[in-house]
Amino acid sequence: MKxxxxxxxxxxxxxxxxxxxxxxxxxxxxxxxRGLEFGFGFLKTQASFDIQFSLIDYDGSHSYARAxxxxxxxxLLVAFIGIILATLLGAIVGVARLSPxxxxxxxxxxxxxxxxxxxxxxQIFFWYFAALRALPMLEDAPMLLNSSFMTIKGLYTPAPIWxxxxxxFTTIIIAMIIIFFFTRYAKRKQExxxxxxxxxxxxxxxxxxxxxxxxxxxxxxxxxxYPVIRQMSQSSYTFDGGxxxxxxxxxxxxxxxxxxxxxxxxxxxxxxxxxxxxxKEAAASIGLTPNQVLKLxxxxxxLRIIIPPTTNQYLNLTKNSSLAAAIAYPDLVxxxxxxxxxxxxxxxxxxxxxxxxxLTISLGISLLMNWYNxxxxxxxx
Amino acid sequence: MSINKxxxxxxxxxxxxxxxxxxGVLFFSVGIIDFYLNNYFNTNIxxxxxxxxxxxxxxxxxxxxxxxxxxxxxxxxxxxSLNKNINTTNFNxxxxxxxxxxxxxxxxxxxxxxxxxxxxAGDSKEACTGGGACWVYIKVWFNRFMYGMYPNAEQWRVNxxxxxxxxxxxxxxxxxxxxxxxxxxxxxxxxxxxxFILIYFIISGGSFGLVWVETGAWGGLSLTFMVSFFSLIFxxxxxxxxALGRRSDLPIVKYSSLSFIEFWRGVPLITVLFMSAVxxxxxxxxxxxxxxxxxxxxxxxxxxAAYTAEVIRGGLQALPRGQYDAAKSLGMGYWRMxxxxxxxxxxxxxxxxIANTFLALIKDTPLIFVVGLLELVGMLNLAKTNPKWLGFSxxxxxxxxxxxxxxxxxxxxxxxxxxxxxxxxx
Numbered sequence: 001m002k003x004x005x006x007x008x009x010x011x012x013x014x015x016x017x018x019x020x021x022x023x024x025x026x027x028x029x030x031x032x033x034r035g036l037e038f039g040f041g042f043l044k045t046q047a048s049f050d051i052q053f054s055l056i057d058y059d060g061s062h063s064y065a066r067a068x069x070x071x072x073x074x075x076l077l078v079a080f081i082g083i084i085l086a087t088l089l090g091a092i093v094g095v096a097r098l099s100p101x102x103x104x105x106x107x108x109x110x111x112x113x114x115x116x117x118x119x120x121x122x123q124i125f126f127w128y129f130a131a132l133r134a135l136p137m138l139e140d141a142p143m144l145l146n147s148s149f150m151t152i153k154g155l156y157t158p159a160p161i162w163x164x165x166x167x168x169f170t171t172i173i174i175a176m177i178i179i180f181f182f183t184r185y186a187k188r189k190q191e192x193x194x195x196x197x198x199x200x201x202x203x204x205x206x207x208x209x210x211x212x213x214x215x216x217x218x219x220x221x222x223x224x225x226y227p228v229i230r231q232m233s234q235s236s237y238t239f240d241g242g243x244x245x246x247x248x249x250x251x252x253x254x255x256x257x258x259x260x261x262x263x264x265x266x267x268x269x270x271x272x273x274x275x276x277x278x279x280k281e282a283a284a285s286i287g288l289t290p291n292q293v294l295k296l297x298x299x300x301x302x303l304r305i306i307i308p309p310t311t312n313q314y315l316n317l318t319k320n321s322s323l324a325a326a327i328a329y330p331d332l333v334x335x336x337x338x339x340x341x342x343x344x345x346x347x348x349x350x351x352x353x354x355x356x357x358x359l360t361i362s363l364g365i366s367l368l369m370n371w372y373n374x375x376x377x378x379x380x381x
Numbered sequence: 382m383s384i385n386k387x388x389x390x391x392x393x394x395x396x397x398x399x400x401x402x403x404x405g406v407l408f409f410s411v412g413i414i415d416f417y418l419n420n421y422f423n424t425n426i427x428x429x430x431x432x433x434x435x436x437x438x439x440x441x442x443x444x445x446x447x448x449x450x451x452x453x454x455x456x457x458x459x460x461x462s463l464n465k466n467i468n469t470t471n472f473n474x475x476x477x478x479x480x481x482x483x484x485x486x487x488x489x490x491x492x493x494x495x496x497x498x499x500x501x502a503g504d505s506k507e508a509c510t511g512g513g514a515c516w517v518y519i520k521v522w523f524n525r526f527m528y529g530m531y532p533n534a535e536q537w538r539v540n541x542x543x544x545x546x547x548x549x550x551x552x553x554x555x556x557x558x559x560x561x562x563x564x565x566x567x568x569x570x571x572x573x574x575x576x577f578i579l580i581y582f583i584i585s586g587g588s589f590g591l592v593w594v595e596t597g598a599w600g601g602l603s604l605t606f607m608v609s610f611f612s613l614i615f616x617x618x619x620x621x622x623x624a625l626g627r628r629s630d631l632p633i634v635k636y637s638s639l640s641f642i643e644f645w646r647g648v649p650l651i652t653v654l655f656m657s658a659v660x661x662x663x664x665x666x667x668x669x670x671x672x673x674x675x676x677x678x679x680x681x682x683x684x685x686a687a688y689t690a691e692v693i694r695g696g697l698q699a700l701p702r703g704q705y706d707a708a709k710s711l712g713m714g715y716w717r718m719x720x721x722x723x724x725x726x727x728x729x730x731x732x733x734x735i736a737n738t739f740l741a742l743i744k745d746t747p748l749i750f751v752v753g754l755l756e757l758v759g760m761l762n763l764a765k766t767n768p769k770w771l772g773f774s775x776x777x778x779x780x781x782x783x784x785x786x787x788x789x790x791x792x793x794x795x796x797x798x799x800x801x802x803x804x805x806x807x
Contacts, residue, residue, distance in 0.1 A: 009633040016637060023664040030663045101473045102466035103480045117789035118782050119744040122758050126782065129765070130775040319649035325751070337655050347659040355648045355656070362647035 027348060034345070040353075042344050043068070049339050051330045053246050064340055071335030072357065078249065078331065079318040082256040086317060087310075089257060090264025097269045108265070116262040121323055123259060128251035128327045138229065138237040147226055149239070155250060156227040159243035163221040168214050175210040179203045248329035252321065260317045264310055271306035272298070304376055311369045315362055322358075332357060401449045402460075409446025412439040416482050421489070443478035444471060495779075506770060518773040519780050522764050526780070529600015529755055535592060539603050542583045546576045546610075573614045580607065596674040597753075602784065604756040605746045608674075612681040613739050619682065620689025625719065627694055638690075645687035650745055653680050658752040677749050681742070688738050696731035697723065729803050736796030740789055757781050 031038060043065040050060055055073045058066055096108040115123070133152065136142070141151040149156040162168065186197040214220040227242025275298055283297040284290075324331035325338060332354060341350045416439035418424050447468050450460065467477040498513030501520075509515035519526070528536050549572055553564055585594060599607070626638030645653070657680035658673075665671065700723060708718040747758035755763055761777040764770060 005631060009631050012634050012637055026666050027663050030667060033667060099473075100466075100469055101476060103477045104473075107480055113790060114786070117744075117786045117793065119747050119758065119785055121747040122778060122781055122785060125758065125762070126775075126778040129762075130778050133774070322649040322651045323748070325651060333649070333651055333655070337652060341659065347663055351652065351656050351660045355652050358649055358652065359644065359647040363643065366643075 031348075036346065038348065040349060042346055042349070047340065047343075049343065051335055052328075053249065053330055064344070067340055068332070068336050068353070071330060071332035074329070074335070075318070075321055075324070075331040075333075078252055078256065078321045078324065078329070079314075081253050082260065082317050082321065083314050085253065085257040086260040086264055086313075089261035090310075091268055093261060093265035094268025094272070097265060098272060112262045112265055115258050120255060120259045120320055121326060123255040124251060124323055124327055127254050128247065132247045132251055138239065139231075147224075149227060149229075152247070153244075154247045155245040156239045156242045157245065158224040158226045159241070161223050161225055164214075164219050167218045168211055168220045171211045171214050171218070172207075175207050178210075179206055182206070246329070248324070248327050251327060252324050252329050256317055256320060259320075260313055263313045263316075267306050267309045267313070268302075270309075271302040271304075274305045275301050307376075308369060308373060311365060315365055318361060319358060398452060401452065405446045405449030407446070408442050408449060412442030412446060412478070413481070413485070415439050415442065417485060420486060439482055440475065440478055443481070444475050447474035447478065514776050514779070515773055516776065518764075518770055518776050522760075522770070522777075525601065525764060526757055526760050527601045528603055529760060530598040531594060531600070531603075532592075532598070535594060538583050538591065542579050543603065543606070545579055545583075549575055569614070569618050573611070576610070576614075596672055599674065600755040601760050602757045604749075604754065605743065608678060608681065608746050608749060608756070609739070609743045611678050612685055612742055615678070615682040616686040616689050617735070619686040621693055621724070623686060623690035624693035624697060627690065628697060642687045642690050645684050646691070650681070650684055650748055651751055653684050654748060654751050656680065673752055673754060677752055677754060681745070681749075685738060685742055688741070689735065692731050692734035692738055693727065695734060696727035696729075699730055700727055732803055733796045733800040736792060736799065740792050740796070743788060743792075744785070757784065 028038075044063050046060070047062055047064045047067045048060045049067070051058055051067065051070050053074065054070045055077060056066075056070060058070045093108045093111060096104050097112070099105050099108070135150055135152045138149070138151050138153060141149040144150060147158050182203065183199055186199045190196050215222075225241040227239040227244075230238055230240050232238050279297055279301065280293060283293040288296065321331060322333045325334040328334065337350055337354045341347060344350070419439070448471060451464050451468050451474070452460065453464075454461070468474050494513045496513075498511040499516055500509045500511050500513065501516050502508060503517050504521055505517070506515075508517050524533060524536065528539055531539060553567055553572075556564065556567075582589065583591065584599070585596070623638045623642055626634050627642060629635045629638070654677065657676045661671075661676060661680075704722060704726065705718070708722040713722070746756055749756060750759040750762070758781055761774070761781055765774045765777060
């Protein structure tokens with residue numbers, strides 16, 4: 001009986017050790033033959049390649065570690081924008097899918113079935129190579145909203161110029177902390193006295209008023225730098241000032257948003273449908289208003305169904321953002337596993353670091369999710 | 382009803398019915414016609430109105446029209462169902478009108494581009510004179526999109542192999558009842574071997590008088606099918622083992638399966654393909670060369686096996702404990718219990734999940750361009766850069782989009798049907 005338990009485990013262990021041993025041995029031999037030594041020292045050396053789009057200061061004289069950071073930040077930027085937009089779009093489409101209006105329902109269903117069944121890579125290529133290439137040249141671009149230009153080279157928008165931004169930012173954080181404690185206080189008060197405070201409006205007022213106050217007394221100021229077209233030579237133009245959003249970022253965000261939103265919409269629909277009609281009727285019968293029914297009865301239960309698969313979609317979006325490499329948006333994969341690897345030839349270390357980064361993000365979010373799931377799970381008696 | 386709150390001009394009364402009906406239809410038509418003329422004939426019939434309204438006139442007229450015809454229990458069947466479906470409140474009416482206007486705005490140009498102004502005849506770029514799509518481009522490049530760089534004269538070999546594999550796959554449905562027990566064995570072991578032999582000898586060639594065609598020349602849609610077919614077939618048994626391993630009581634087996642699954646699920650496919658392209662050769666003894674296609678199939682198999690394992694685990698968990706207890710009480714061991722009692726039931730439950738995994742797999746195959754294999758999307762990008770055919774990327778992507786959409790949509794509908802069919806109430 002004991003042998004039956006131990007033998008399979010020993011065999012598994014042996015198999016794993018053999019495979020890893022075989023690979024490590026070969027890797028050592030191969031790297032030795034190429035005069036490479038395993039190690040991460042190369043991260044400190046000068047990268048000497050340029051990156052088109054970067055959120056932090058970077059040029060060729062910085063190190064590979066800095067290039068890695070640039071790539072990572074670009075990946076996180078796309079993931080962050082994509083997640084926010086996909087959530088908004090997904091929630092709207094998911095609700096529209098259940099609308100009593102036939103046209104709305106069918107449009108939502110059409111959108112979902114259309115974008116879900118086309119490979120994401122194809123969509124990215126479509127937006128980048130076909131749709132965005134049809135935009136006007138710099139000099140012909142019409143002005144949008146009196147400030148921005150949508151051109152073939154990207155979107156030029158006004159850039160905010162802050163003075164004393166840190167004061168403003170600190171106030172926002174302080175406002176959030178105040179709101180957090182206020183919400184707790186309001187909840188306790190309701191439990192004790194049965195009185196409901198208008199939590200939402202007061203929170204909103206705090207959130208808007210406190211930062212606005214800094215403009216008056218904190219010395220914070222905001223002005224805009226508008227993009228202005230300038231002719232460089234006979235046929236070449238450029239924009240001075242403003243903020244340039246590269247077309248790669250637009251295409252990638254657009255494709256990721258439209259693709260992921262279809263899945264989120266289906267999750268939202270399933271969540272709302274998953275709640276029994278009795279819940280709504282019971283809530284209405286004890287005298288809750290329709291808004292209260294939605295806020296206090298439907299949403300808390302629907303979110304319990306919606307959130308776990310939606311987090312999965314967020315993870316997928318983050319992982320799918322690596323397709324950026326296909327249209328040369330400088331994300332982690334392109335910058336690090338592409339350019340940096342070509343230059344250094346350190347395949348094992350670089351692919352290893354790249355995978356480990358994605359793995360960390362994924363596992364981190366998974367752990368967070370498990371914790372959250374445990375917290376909101378219905379406590380059965 | 383809450384609808385009544387919004388009805389300012391109450392038109393419930395029978396006497397007023399016809400007047401408001403006529404007025405409503407009139408307003409609605411004016412809105413639609415105004416929008417239509419505005420868009421396609423550049424004339425504005427409502428220009429006498431103040432400028433600020435002008436942009437919204439079609440919407441405002443449409444909503445007023447729908448508001449007027451919103452009559453409860455009008456006695457006209459069509460009107461009642463119209464009101465019930467698209468016209469319950471003013472807000473709903475506004476949404477409906479917006480969608481109708483959007484269709485008027487978008488559909489005719491789209492149809493013009495796709496069909497009416499498009500060019501179908503001819504076989505060179507010069508034949509494309511109309512303003513629409515140039516389907517000649519697709520026609521000329523069709524063979525490349527389907528078969529990649531595979532020599533034109535040899536393409537029948539790909540067709541023959543695909544038909545043969547399909548026949549062998551279908552054969553499973555017609556076996557006599559006596560052999561039904563061996564069906565899973567057939568699909569997981571014998572069919573892959575047969576297909577591999579067929580592909581190796583017919584598509585790859587090199588013997589029986591067939592010319593050798595290297596895997597680098599394979600491509601197009603046929604490569605998409607080949608990669609996804611083999612990855613699916615191989616990832617299934619592996620995923621099953623991993624799922625069983627993850628539910629095992631033995632700690633080493635359990636945690637090694639768990640870490641394997643979590644590892645592959647945590648990384649993007651593109652890095653896995655990078656790994657197979659640049660990192661994997663470093664792990665092999667010097668001088669061994671594994672074909673690029675095989676490396677890709679192995680990489681995708683390992684990747685998808687992790688997802689399949691999670692799907693199968695879902696099926697295993699859905700089985701009630703009683704099934705395990707009953708099997709054990711009959712004196713069955715671990716393997717006999719799983720092979721004869723647990724897996725047959727669990728696998729039936731996970732068929733839709735497997736179909737979804739396969740769908741994701743097909744949508745992921747275009748990624749193999751990172752290692753230099755060109756399936757349909759990769760071929761499009763290659764054709765796009767051909768100096769003779771510059772400027773037709775839109776047609777190419779639309780074509781590929783339609784093909785992938787048909788494949789994926791029909792599969793997802795089929796898997797939904799299966800889900801209903803295999804639903805067993807417990």
